[in-house]
Amino acid sequence: MISLEVCDYMNVHPVKLLETMAVAEAVECLLRTKQTGGPVVDAKGRVVGFLSEQDCLQRMIESSYYREHVCRVHEIMNAPALTVKPYTSVLELAQMLLKERPRVYPVIDDEGSLVGTINRAAVLRAIDEQLQSGYRKIAM
Template identity: 60%
Template sequence: MESLKVSDYMNRHPVTFETEMPVAEAVGKLLSSNQPGGPVLDANKKVVGFVSEQDCIKRMIESSYYREQIARVKDIMHKEVLSVKPYESIFELAQEMLGQKPKIYPVLDDDGYLLGTINRTHVLKAIDIQLKDGYRTP
């Protein structure tokens, strides 16, 4: 089997957020992008966090209960973000996904800049294609 790379299957146009963005705006971006989450970027376009639908739902429930509407992405984002490199193996990432919680991983270059994201569906698709190719008769 040939080595499948993260860069071959990643989403090159992920939804992204800024730390000072209101949560309501982040929700709008999530809904219009049809993506379940995305990286939070600082002014230098480096990843400093991650926001998911689940994070937004939690804040929206709290906001409706306490009547607070001024939450920012920095208030709800995960600051510890697991990421991958574009040259990493899909199979190694699949193994990592078995033990880790994130459904989406930012793909960063060696300098920490965002190149895209990869999620469980992308990994599953890559492995499925690889397996189907392996069963084809020459």
């Protein structure tokens, strides 16, 4: 049986947004890394919130209108962020995804530091691999 822990399917190079960043700068990071949202970390690398594209839309419109940075990430981020641990079961996370809003979950260690992110596509991939593994065993 294949592993079904978050650590085996998470993105180990997630975007890291700082709570003091201008929202426009955070948007540039999201666009550059092609991620739909990212964890917000403090100076010690601990996750303090999450910022999604949706969170940024209104502020970017205002920035465009006023031609200046209207606010900082900490003003509009979702806090506290919904997080998971690397040893969390992917199936447990799948159940959480059915109930909660985030499409992306920060993965944190036991001290609260960011170690990765995991999204719905990675969860689907993990479950699909498990199913495919089961099909192969039945066919043998």
